[in-house]
Amino acid sequence: MTILNLLKSPHRFNKLTGYVKSISEISKCMNSNGTKYAEHMQIDKIRNIGISAHIDSGKTTLTERILFYTGRIQEMHEVKGKDNVGAVMDSMELERQRGITIQSAATYTVWKDHNINIIDTPGHVDFTVEVERALRVLDGAILVLCSVGGVQSQSLTVNRQMKRYSVPCLAFINKLDRMGANPYRVLSQLRSKMNHNAAFIQLPIGVESNCKGLVDLIEQKAIYFEGAYGEELRYDEIPQDMRTESSERRHELIEHLSNADEILGEMFLEEKAIGENDIKEAVRRTCLKRTFTPVLVGTALKNKGIQPLLDAVLRYLPNPGEVMNTALKESPGKEPIKIDLDPSRNDVNPFVALAFKLEAGKFGQLTYMRCYQGMLKKGETIFNARTTRKVRISRLVRLHSNTMVDVNEVFAGDIFALFGVDCASGDTFVTDLKQELSLESIYVPDPVVSMSINPSNSKDRDNFSKAVARFTKEDPTFHFYFDNDNKETIVSGMGELHLEIYAQRMEREYNCPVVLGKPKVAFRETLVNPCEFDYLHKKQSGGQGQFARVCGILEPLPPQKNTLLEFTDETVGTNVPKQFVPGVKRGYHALAEKGLLTGNKLSGLKFRLIDGAHHIVDSSELAFFLAAQGAIKEVFENGIWQVLEPIMAVEVTAPDEFQGALITQLNKRHGIVTGSDGTEGWCTIYAEVPLNDMFGYAGELRSSTQGKGEFSMDYSRYSPCSQELQDKLIDEYQRSMGLLPDKDKAKKKGKN
Known part of the structure; x- marks a missing residue:
């Protein structure tokens, strides 16, 4: 709006007079577009x-x-x-x-x-x-x-x-x-x-x-x-009908202030007259101390x-x-020292700022910063205290939602933004690396919900990669990784709405529709009892053939080691030449990548190679590699197998009145409550729950606690799953492999 239009609009002009006194002052507060x-x-x-x-x-x-x-x-x-x-x-x-x-x-x-x-x-x-x-x-x-x-x-x-x-x-x-x-x-x-x-x-x-x-x-x-x-x-x-209430509430205000402020408290006890300014000063003092x-x-x-x-x-x-802001002075080999930042003298104090938010805009990465000390001018050079990387400031802006105004300098207390700075959220920037200063970073909660994600069209992979790279950099609670166990791309966030919003943004901003789905759980397969094997691999089709024999025992490891795979060579003599033992080990680890019961990894097993045989011409490392795999398939036919599932250590925090409902929910999800404690009206429940039963818990927890409940979970251990779940997994695997006639046979082998 131009100054002429302002003069024609009394309402808007009057509105400006709260902080500008004349037309010349209005013109100082306007940029070339007429924006204040x-x-x-x-x-x-x-x-x-x-x-x-x-x-x-x-x-x-x-x-x-x-x-x-x-x-x-x-x-x-x-x-x-x-x-x-x-x-x-x-x-x-x-x-x-x-x-x-x-x-x-x-x-x-x-x-x-x-x-x-x-x-x-x-x-x-x-x-x-x-x-x-x-x-x-x-x-x-x-x-x-x-x-x-x-x-x-x-x-x-x-x-x-x-x-x-x-x-x-x-x-x-x-x-x-x-x-x-x-x-x-x-x-x-x-x-x-x-x-x-x-x-x-x-x-x-x-x-x-x-x-x-x-x-x-x-x-x-x-x-x-x-x-x-x-x-x-x-x-x-x-108003006449509110005077009594106003008087009572004013007295209540003075009482609450007196409990928090010594100066007003003394005046109250001594029954001195308490004026407007006394109350205002007391409110300010106590508000700054967070006591009122x-x-x-x-x-x-x-x-x-x-x-x-x-x-x-x-x-x-x-x-x-008036706010005490501190930084850590970090010297090599010494404990960090806390020092107070001084925002009062911009001309003397060195520049210190914190990058608190990143955003990818049409001009590149936009870095939001807060200046805590000193000043920064356009054209100056600053350093990232974490990476020691030097950055020359070509453009300084102040932000108004998604629009911005260029400025030539910023001072202590200002919130501003820079373009083209390669950094992470929470990095400290200084003008002199010799200061060795770093500001306290930002607390980032752990993600609570994970989902599988894939672009709807495989041609959109490039756009998908760009979107994920941008969003994970902007938002530290949005995590992205590839699960090697299940061969799935997984995204994690603070809730289902969080992930849904990013899925919609990928479609709108990158023209890359995606499909979100429930992620697979990384189940494992293991043996129940030790099982001996004696397997001969023999192949002859003209020329050099293949010959290898392996004998030994495949046995389960104790529960505390049920995520590991072990291999021991207990052979004596030259029946299995030492140069072929690595082939046996490789064959064992290769087949362990995909079990025969449900298609999940084998774990918690120890392969003991005790004896075997070789042929002077036909034996090779490949022959022993295939012999080891044949031996495990033989054990699959003869042994008793079971499926292990990941158990999570879950910690739920909510107000005391919801404690009974929370325990009931965890029991329904096959959880075992291991303990609880409480403080100031809040309770914390500790439990161990199978990961497969934790999907959808975030939404259920929020709805049952009026949105007040929070939970976190960490991997605890692997434990045998229920027979019902095991049968279901075997059935799904057989269907996916097109082996439905053999599913009854597979189920029998999975029974304890």
């Missing part, structure tokens, strides 16, 4: 905040309103994209179609002469790493809670992430206009479920369809939001409560200079 951007401010005028919450609590809508009221965008749009536009921060087509945030998006704006960097994060548990890396680099956060849903599963996860990185936060109870809204219940949940020392600093004037405005408890006045988009604030006296959480209210969709929330961000959340 944030200029560099002093460090005390910068706020880096994240907006985090459970799915569908209104995070993206709130961000949209913030950008509108600060003049960053000229029009507001719905998250669902009903008008075919969608929210600014949901730039991906999939996000607009589904109405959810998939990737965190960064933007920046100005409010009352303060530069605010904002990261809008996803709410779904499958994309939790996006929240994790955003909170790692932010100084403060807005915890959005739905006034109907209250504290939900992902709210608890986000709260744990904020605690992990010591991020101060404001709580914003959203959706007051919804049927069933009850902000008082949400406050009690904030205290009981999250253990926050929290109190209202605002009260709603009516809820549901009667939501008219807010009461500011600190300044003791009512705020009404008027105008077409709630952009005009009208201050008035507190101020609770604000509003409805982003109905344009109420956003401007006071922005004021609270400036008033109570820290600037980058």
Whole structure:
């Protein structure tokens, strides 16, 4: 929008006057396209905040309103994209179609002469790493809670992430206009479920369809939001019917603050008069220490409560200079030393930044960074502290969702992006390698769901490879590997939705449709009892023939070694010449790659070569190679075989009230509970469950625990599977091999 159009539009011009005083200042805040951007401010005028919450609590809508009221965008749009536009921060087509945030998006704006960097994060548990890396680099956060849903599963996860990185936060109870809204219940949940020392600093004037405005408890006045988009604030006296409640809630606020702040506590005990500024200063001090959480209210969709929330961000959340950020100084042969980073003097302190997110764009890899110390100018050279690789900065940009603005320099506290930097998520960048500094990396949870994946069309292999290479680099929770046991390509992620989204992105962005399927379990085959063999391989068809004889025992190894294959040469004399023994061993290992019972690998076996015979002309290493394989086939005919399955050590964490349901679920999946413990209302159950029974458990766990349960699993051991499963596997293998008439014979050999 041009300056002339701004003058013609009083509403939009008035909206800008919150932070610009004249036409000349407006022109300074505009780039050549007429888009407003944030200029560099002093460090005390910068706020880096994240907006985090459970799915569908209104995070993206709130961000949209913030950008509108600060003049960053000229029009507001719905998250669902009903008008075919969608929210600014949901730039991906999939996000607009589904109405959810998939990737965190960064933007920046100005409010009352303060530069605010904002990261809008996803709410779904499958994309939790996006929240994790955003909170790692932010100084403060807005915890959005739905006034109907209250504290939900992902709210608890986000709260744990904020605690992990010591991020101060404001709580914003959203959706007051919804049927069933009850902000008082949400406050009690904030205290009981999250253990926050929290109190209202605002009260709603009516809820549901009667939501008219807010009461500011600190300044003791009512705020009404008027105008077409709630952009005009009208201050008035507190309504007569709310004065008693406002007085009680203000007293409650002072009590909660007094418990957390010594200065206000002394004033409270000495019964001194407590003014507005005393309360505001106490809220700020306790908020920075994370000992108190101020609770604000509003409805982003109905344009109420956003401007006071922005004021609270400036008033109570820290600037980058008030947050203690540390780096490790690593010297060869010495223990790392923690040093405090100083963001105050950009001209003296060396540059230190953390790459917290990677994204493949149309101009190459885009690396999101947070500058913790010093400054960086376009054209300068920086070093990757991990790889010591040198990078020359050709372009510096500030991000606004999927658009960007070029800048010439960045300073401590800024969030920015670089192009063409080959690095990994969590790498530290410095201007001088002699500093030997590295920043704490990002916590990455282990994937919980695995599925097989294959392109629908074999001609799309190149595009498939490009997509996988990009997504695994961007998202550290998305894993890709080839399973040699089952000859399958496997992808792992945080949930079925996570993998489904990537499958859809492969089709949309790389024109490569893929098929997701349940992965095969790596079963094993082994013997039950030792079995002797005496096998003669003899072939004569004119010229040099083949002759080899092997005698010995194939025996099972003890359970703790049932994943291994062993071979021993116990021959005496020259019946089996030593130069042919490696051929026997190779034949044994080659046949062990695919068993004859179910087509899975053999394991837990020991091949003891005791005796044999050879021919002076016809014996060769190949002959003994084939003789060893014939000996194992002979044992298959005469011995008793069984199938082993992988057993996983499973750890499930959920609130105490779901403990009985969790144990029942694990028992249904043939699991054995090995122990449990609990702390602060949460229980952890330890169990051993067959991997074949764990498919679909992630979804079942979330649905049965209202989304609050989490689990992890690691390989424990191999153990014999049930006779029912063994018969099923034999039947499937016989069908795949076209040997249905022989399946009864195979089943008999598999019985114990």
